[in-house]
Amino acid sequence: MTKRVHNFCAGPCTLPLSVLEEVRDEFVNYRDEGMSLIEMSHRAKAYDQVHQEAMGLALEVFEVPDDFGVMFIQGGATLQFAMVPLNLLRTGQSGGYVNSGAWGKGAITDATPHGDIYVAWDGADINFARMPQVDEINIEPNTRYLHVTSNETIGGVRMVDWPDVGVPLIADMSSDYMSRAIPWDKFDLVYGGVQKNLGPAGMAIVFIRKSILDDSNKDLARYLRYDIHLDKDSLFNTPPVFTIYLVGKVLKWMKAKGGLSVIEKEAADKAAMVYGVIDKSDGYYSSPIEPEYRSHMNVVFRLSSEELEKKFLAEAEQADLVNLKGHRSVGGCRASIYNALPVESVKALVDFMTEFRDANG
Ligand SMILES: *Cc1c(COP(=O)(O)O)cnc(C)c1O
Numbered sequence: 001m002t003k004r005v006h007n008f009c010a011g012p013c014t015l016p017l018s019v020l021e022e023v024r025d026e027f028v029n030y031r032d033e034g035m036s037l038i039e040m041s042h043r044a045k046a047y048d049q050v051h052q053e054a055m056g057l058a059l060e061v062f063e064v065p066d067d068f069g070v071m072f073i074q075g076g077a078t079l080q081f082a083m084v085p086l087n088l089l090r091t092g093q094s095g096g097y098v099n100s101g102a103w104g105k106g107a108i109t110d111a112t113p114h115g116d117i118y119v120a121w122d123g124a125d126i127n128f129a130r131m132p133q134v135d136e137i138n139i140e141p142n143t144r145y146l147h148v149t150s151n152e153t154i155g156g157v158r159m160v161d162w163p164d165v166g167v168p169l170i171a172d173m174s175s176d177y178m179s180r181a182i183p184w185d186k187f188d189l190v191y192g193g194v195q196k197n198l199g200p201a202g203m204a205i206v207f208i209r210k211s212i213l214d215d216s217n218k219d220l221a222r223y224l225r226y227d228i229h230l231d232k233d234s235l236f237n238t239p240p241v242f243t244i245y246l247v248g249k250v251l252k253w254m255k256a257k258g259g260l261s262v263i264e265k266e267a268a269d270k271a272a273m274v275y276g277v278i279d280k281s282d283g284y285y286s287s288p289i290e291p292e293y294r295s296h297m298n299v300v301f302r303l304s305s306e307e308l309e310k311k312f313l314a315e316a317e318q319a320d321l322v323n324l325k326g327h328r329s330v331g332g333c334r335a336s337i338y339n340a341l342p343v344e345s346v347k348a349l350v351d352f353m354t355e356f357r358d359a360n361g
Pocket of ligand 1: 011075076077078079103149151152153172173174175193194196203
């Protein structure tokens with residue numbers, strides 16, 4: 001068998017081995033079509049089946065109610081930073097944004113040219129060590145929505161309670177997508193790139209409350225319009241067929257595992273294993289995030305010196321535990337433990353952390 005390492009990459013990242021093997025087995029001759037899936041028309045019957053199934057599974061696995069629609073849109077989460085204000089902010093309306101770290105800030109940067117954008121809460125003063133409490137969020141008059149980042153991939157902080165602030169929420173859920181149930185009644189729109197929890201890079205999945213499209217901005221290039229993507233079943237232009245095919249398989253894998261509640265529990269358990277080692281290490285390992293707000297997907301931690309961190313990372317790699325380096329903007333270590341990362345990999349990590357501390361204490 002091919003050697004597989006324990007891959008803690010922040011994205012793109014580990015996918016279920018069974019999915020990769022399935023794709024390998026049917027790659028060259030897809031279901032006796034005599035060609036691979038990526039060589040056929042995106043209007044072909046065989047592809048259409050893949051496309052419709054993936055859309056249906058996205059709605060089913062994430063437990064999305066009927067008043068929402070789903071869209072597959074290229075450009076990743078980054079394009080959504082612009083598409084949200086372009087489509088939803090009308091004259092006289094503003095968008096409130098929670099700055100919870102690098103990605104919250106990215107959303108603010110890209111929304112700013114496209115509307116009246118303000119920062120409703122800024123975590124910079126507390127070094128992004130937690131998410132806001134509801135009474136700390138300042139909502140201005142005529143606010144159309146509050147934009148939040150459910151999980152900061154680089155900082156390792158997650159939103160625990162979805163704030164009730166009197167306006168609809170919009171969430172970038174890229175890095176904890178479909179790893180937790182959400183209260184849909186509070187949201188108008190949820191989006192995320194798929195390359196963390198759901199598949200290879202190449203697109204975002206966007207869920208939108210259908211009724212808000214009555215009043216969306218239609219004065220845009222066609223690809224930027226939510227109403228067109230929804231109306232055309234995400235087949236307005238050529239979709240990223242290979243990505244959609246894999247996402248469909250990952251969603252099927254999630255469903256077979258028992259769905260969202262099983263995955264949410266497993267994510268919490270996996271995270272608790274790593275934080276457990278950190279918290280029981282007498283400060284040998286430390287987390288910069290307040291315990292209640294620690295990410296279940298991206299466990300960020302430090303050792304006492306950069307030198308020791310370097311040694312830790314080098315020896316980890318020797319033990320086939322790869323991609324544990326923190327983001328270049330913050331340093332330190334980060335273990336991304338997305339849905340498809342096997343619990344065995346988390347066990348290997350916590351064993352390694354314990355052994356490393358014993359040997360270098
Ligand atoms: C990775 C990530 C993004 C950027 O996603 P792209 O698909 O590369 O555009 C945005 N937000 C969050 C929270 C992310 O983790």
